[in-house]
Amino acid sequence: MRKILALTLALVVVSCSKDEELSVPKTIAPLPSANVPVQDFMWKAMNFWYFWQSDVKDLADDRFTDSESYTEFLQSEEDPGAFFDNKLLYIQDRFSFYNSDYRELTNSLAGISRSNGLEFGLVQKANSTEVFGYVRYIIPNSDAATKDIERGDLFTGVNGVTLTINNYVDLLFGENNTYVLNMADFSNGDVVQNDREVSLTKEAALAENPVFISKSFEINGITIGYLMYNQFTNEYDDDLYEAILGLKNLGITELIVDLRYNPGGSVNTTRALASMIYDTNTDNLFLKKRYNDKIQDQLTESQLEVYFTDRVGSNTIDPLGLTKLYVLTTGSSASASELLINSLEPYIDVIQIGDVTRGKNEFSTTLVDDRENSYLYTPTRVNKIKSNNQWAIQPLLGRNENADGFYEYTDGLVPDITLKEDYGNLGILGDLNEPLLARAIQEITGVTGKRSFTVENPIEILSSSKMFGPFKDKMIDDTVYDMELSLQ
Known part of the structure; x- marks a missing residue:
């Protein structure tokens, strides 16, 4: 059994049926003369949605009793970014962030940068x-x-x-x-x-197609599939399924999924990939969500649960039906990458090879100044976003648990087989002698083209280009549900 230490990030849409409403509490308005539309939006959105709302004194429902005190607080930071960072975030929050232009942020979620x-x-x-x-x-x-x-x-x-x-x-x-x-x-x-x-x-x-390498190897009579997948980008779900289906048609019996540089992305894509790998039984629980108490208390059990899927886009999934999966990871494997591992663990044997992952299990969503839609960014409502406030925030809304209820891996998912990358010997991606791939093949077949897996110059990652790119280490839960929120 794996030793697991971690946590992840996602973008989430709350599940509510059309005949149910999630009540958003009434809040105080700033003074009419105050020019603080961004700070006002940030506070109200965080007061309702933020996972740690009850732990931040200034986000308490009863924090302000009149417009004067509320306005004074909003004006305490002239820069909205400083207001978000210094006034609204819980001390242990490593991942919530803002963007001064919602279009830049939402484009990034499509893998465009x-x-x-x-x-x-x-x-x-x-x-x-x-x-x-x-x-x-x-x-x-x-x-x-x-x-x-x-x-x-x-x-x-x-x-x-x-x-x-x-x-x-x-x-x-x-x-x-x-x-x-x-x-x-x-x-x-x-x-x-x-x-x-x-x-x-x-x-x-x-735009980057995240399906970077898809190939197979025939070794000692075993057909092994290898998929290097670099972002969970839902715009490329058809490409992902085509790659998996291609490997299935080649008759693979083992699969190595390389997530070493995958910072995360779409939960819906993660669920689809898990279903392609394992099974499409929609009675199997993929994940369960936990929000702050204000939201959690209004939702039913079924509204908090997400199940495996039998479809991706217009395709009916023909799954691989594997009982074992090999996953390559580094410290840059984050959020949705970790979600794939954690959510498959209750169902199949996941052999993790490489380095400890980043550790990110909280989910988030994009919030904008569309108050009639409870601040949720919805592409069909862009004309409803306040023209004098184009800012967006991406706060943590909660955490995901797998079917066994496990979610505690804030220090990262610890590999079953530790093998750090060596900057003096990175190897060629997809080549049988590339160290991490070779180690996975050895685990499958007992045969390797490499004589030694000694790491002389282990990479202790400081950061990467991905951490400043579209997905950073976000986990975007775009499992789409009907939603109707009642603003008082």
Whole structure:
């Protein structure tokens, strides 16, 4: 039995039938002369939806008794972002965030972002403030795909400036559309800058198909499927099912799902993938949701439960029917990736290989200033969002439990077989000798092309490009339900 330590994130739509209403309590309005529409929206949305609402003194239902005191509080931070971070968040909340433009956020949920197509990890040098990057993979049809750069390449600077713990965010993820990477070599146990430079330009609306690799291997009479899946993006559900169906048609009896760089995404896609792998029995519980008491007390048991599915898009799922699954993970595997593992655990044997996952089991949703719809972002209601407030927030709304009631893994899901990536020996993704894939194949067949799995330069991840990309480590519960909320 696996030792599990963690927690995850999701975007959720509350389940309510059309003849039932979820009551949203009446709140105080700010003074008419006050210019605080964003702060007012943030407080009211967080007061109702936030999982830790009862733990934040300033979000209490009885916190304000008149418009004057409420307005004074809203005006206590001129910057709405600072107001959200400093006034509304629970101290243990690592994942709630905001965006000043809801369109940028909602586009990101479709896997669309401004990117140069280079996906990389970042590591802090031992006993130093310096940081270096290593290339994980290149998104096809991107700017990086046209440049002389590939998986395993190292870099230590941007535009001639050495990366450090204090400047890497601005240098790599700032507003600059073009930057020059100062490349490096791995020499005598150290990462040393060389003379090579690579110029990269970020493109608007670059979309990544998360089905990165789908292939099979025939080893000792065993047909093994391998799927590298890099985001749970529901816009590509048909591609995902086509990949799984293709592997099924090849007669695979074992499956390795590579989630090592998958930061999360759609719960509905996660449920669909779990159903493709295991079974489409819609009586099997996939997850159960837990909200704050204000919401939880108004919902029935059936409204809190999500079951396996027999459909993906317009397709009826023909499942693999596996009783065992091999999953590759790193510290960058988060939220929906962890949900897939945790929700399948009660039904099949999940063998996790790699490193401890990020640890994120809370779910969230996108909230905007559409008060008639209880602040929920709904694409068909974009014309109802207040024109003087385009901000969006993505607060944690609750947590997910699997069919056994398990949810406590805030320190990450611990692998059954620990094998960290080695930045001195990353290998080629999808190749039989790539270390994590080779270790999974060894576990399945007892045979490996590698002579040793010794890790000489283990990657202790600081951050990655994914953490500044569309999905970060969000878990988006887009299992769509009818919803009707009563605003008083």
